Amino acid sequence: xxxxxxxxxxxxxxxxxxxxxxxxxxxxxxxxxxxxxxxxxxxxxxxxxxxxxxxxxxxxxxxxxxxxxxxxxxxxxxxxxxxxxxxxxxxxxxxxxxxxxxxxxxxxxxxxxxxxxxxxxxxxxxxxxxxxxxxxxxxxxxxxxxxxxxxxxxxxxxxxxxxxxxxxxxxxxxxxxxxxxxxxxxxxxxxxxxxxxxxxxxxxxxxxxxxxxxxxxxxxxxxxxxxxxxxxxxxxxxxxxxxxxxxxxxxxxxxxxxxxxxxxxxxxxxxxxxxxxxxxxxxxxxxxxxxxxxxxxxxxxxxxxxxxxxxxxxxxxxxxxxxxxxxxxxxxxxxxxxxxxxxxxxxxxxxxxxxxxxxxxxxxx
Amino acid sequence: xxxxxxxxxxxxxxxxxxxxxxxxxxxxxxxxxxxxxxxxxxxxxxxxxxxxxxxxxx
Numbered sequence: 001x002x003x004x005x006x007x008x009x010x011x012x013x014x015x016x017x018x019x020x021x022x023x024x025x026x027x028x029x030x031x032x033x034x035x036x037x038x039x040x041x042x043x044x045x046x047x048x049x050x051x052x053x054x055x056x057x058x059x060x061x062x063x064x065x066x067x068x069x070x071x072x073x074x075x076x077x078x079x080x081x082x083x084x085x086x087x088x089x090x091x092x093x094x095x096x097x098x099x100x101x102x103x104x105x106x107x108x109x110x111x112x113x114x115x116x117x118x119x120x121x122x123x124x125x126x127x128x129x130x131x132x133x134x135x136x137x138x139x140x141x142x143x144x145x146x147x148x149x150x151x152x153x154x155x156x157x158x159x160x161x162x163x164x165x166x167x168x169x170x171x172x173x174x175x176x177x178x179x180x181x182x183x184x185x186x187x188x189x190x191x192x193x194x195x196x197x198x199x200x201x202x203x204x205x206x207x208x209x210x211x212x213x214x215x216x217x218x219x220x221x222x223x224x225x226x227x228x229x230x231x232x233x234x235x236x237x238x239x240x241x242x243x244x245x246x247x248x249x250x251x252x253x254x255x256x257x258x259x260x261x262x263x264x265x266x267x268x269x270x271x272x273x274x275x276x277x278x279x280x281x282x283x284x285x286x287x288x289x290x291x292x293x294x295x296x297x298x299x300x301x302x303x304x305x306x307x308x309x310x311x312x313x314x315x316x317x318x319x320x321x322x323x324x325x326x327x328x329x330x331x332x333x334x335x336x337x338x339x340x341x342x343x344x345x346x347x348x349x350x351x352x353x354x355x356x357x358x359x360x361x362x363x364x365x
Numbered sequence: 366x367x368x369x370x371x372x373x374x375x376x377x378x379x380x381x382x383x384x385x386x387x388x389x390x391x392x393x394x395x396x397x398x399x400x401x402x403x404x405x406x407x408x409x410x411x412x413x414x415x416x417x418x419x420x421x422x423x
Contacts, residue, residue, distance in 0.1 A: 118413065122387065124386060124387045124388055124414055125371070125372050125376075125389065125409070125414070126372055126376050127413060128369060130369070131367060131369075131372070131387060132387075134367075135387075183368070184366070185367075185369060186366070186368065187367075187368075233385075233387070234384065234385035234386065235385070
C-alpha cells in the first residue's frame with residue numbers, strides 16, 4: 001500500500017446567510033487551494049464531494065465548474081461524518097494506486113436536510129441532535145459525576161481558541177457564567193453547549209508518496225479507523241456514557257498508525273455538543289473512563305485549536321474536511337496565529353448521528 | 366426536559382423488549398429503571414412519530 005500525504009488545504013470563512021450555492025462555496029475553497037499552491041489542475045485525477053445538500057450529481061458538477069475531468073468523481077453523504085469519510089475514501093484510492101492526486105471538498109448550506117434526523121423513527125418527536133446529546137450528558141453525569149460546569153468549560157475553551165481563527169463563525173470569547181446562564185435547550189444542554197449549523201467549505205488535496213516527496217513539509221496520513229454501528233440512535237451505544245463507534249474507530253486507527261494515545265500532540269475532536277468532547281477524551285484513551293470532565297483543563301494535548309465545531313460553526317459536510325485541514329496545517333507549521341509549537345503527531349475524531357458512526361484519522365510528519 | 370418549540374416537555378429513553386425509543390412523559394417523577402407503559406403513539410401530520418408513556422404504579 002502506498003503512503004498518502006495531505007499536500008495543501010483551503011477553508012472558507014464559515015458564515016450564515018450567504019446567497020451562494022453549495023457549488024459556489026465548494027469552488028471558492030477549491031480554486032483558492034489550486035491557485036495558492038500552484039496545483040496543476042489537470043493532474044487531479046479524483047474529486048470527492050462531501051455534502052448533505054439535496055443537490056444531485058454534485059461531484060461531477062463541481063468537477064466541471066473547476067475545469068477538471070477526473071477519473072474518479074463522486075459524492076459522499078454521511079451526515080457530520082461525511083468529510084472524514086471522504087478523506088478516508090480518497091486515502092484508499094491513492095493508497096491502492098487508483099489515483100495519484102485527490103481533491104476532497106466539503107461544503108454545506110444552512111438549510112441542509114442533514115440538520116434534522118427525520119428518518120430515525122426511534123427518536124419519536126425528538127429528532128434534533130440536541131435531544132440525544134442531553135441523554136448522553138445525563139448518563140455521564142449520573143455514572144461519573146461529570147458536572148455542567150465541566151461541560152461549559154469545553155465551550156469556554158473552544159470559543160477562546162476560535163478567536164485566533166479568522167475563518168471561524170464565532171470570534172468572541174465566552175466565560176463560564178455566560179455558558180451556564182445561556183438558555184436551556186434540552187436539560188442539561190444549554191445554548192452555549194451547542195454548536196451552530198452554518199455555511200462554508202473546506203478543500204484538501206491528498207497526494208501519493210511519490211508526489212509528496214517534492215513537498216517541503218509533507219504531512220502523512222498514518223492510519224484511519226472507521227466504524228458504523230447503526231443508523232438509528234436506539235442501537236448506537238448500549239452504554240450511553242461512551243460512543244462505541246468512536247472507541248472502535250480509534251482502536252483501528254491507532255493500530256494501523258502504530259501510534260499510542262500518549263503520542264498525540266494535537267487533536268481535532270467532534271464537539272457539536274460539549275459532552276461529546278468529554279466523551280471523546282475517554283473513547284480515544286486520552287483520559288481514563290469517567291475522568292473526561294476533569295481532563296478539559298489539561299495542557300498536554302492541544303485540543304481543537306481552530307475552535308472546534310463549537311467555535312467554528314458546523315457546516316456539516318465541510319466539518320470533517322476542515323478538521324483534517326487544520327491538523328495538516330498545524331503539523332506543517334503553517335497554522336498562523338494559532339500554531340501549536342512542536343506538534344509532530346495529530347488526530348482527527350469525527351462522529352455522525354448520535355455517534356452511530358465515527359472516523360478517527362492519525363496524521364504525522 | 367426539552368425546551369425546543371414543538372418538543373417541549375419531559376422525554377427519555379425507553380426500552381421495550383430490546384427496542385429502544387425516545388418517548389414523552391407527562392410526569393417529572395420518573396427515575397432510571399422505572400417501569401412505564403405506552404399510552405398512545407402515532408404519526409403527526411408533518412410525518413414525525415410520537416410515543417407517550419406513563420409510569421406503571423405499584
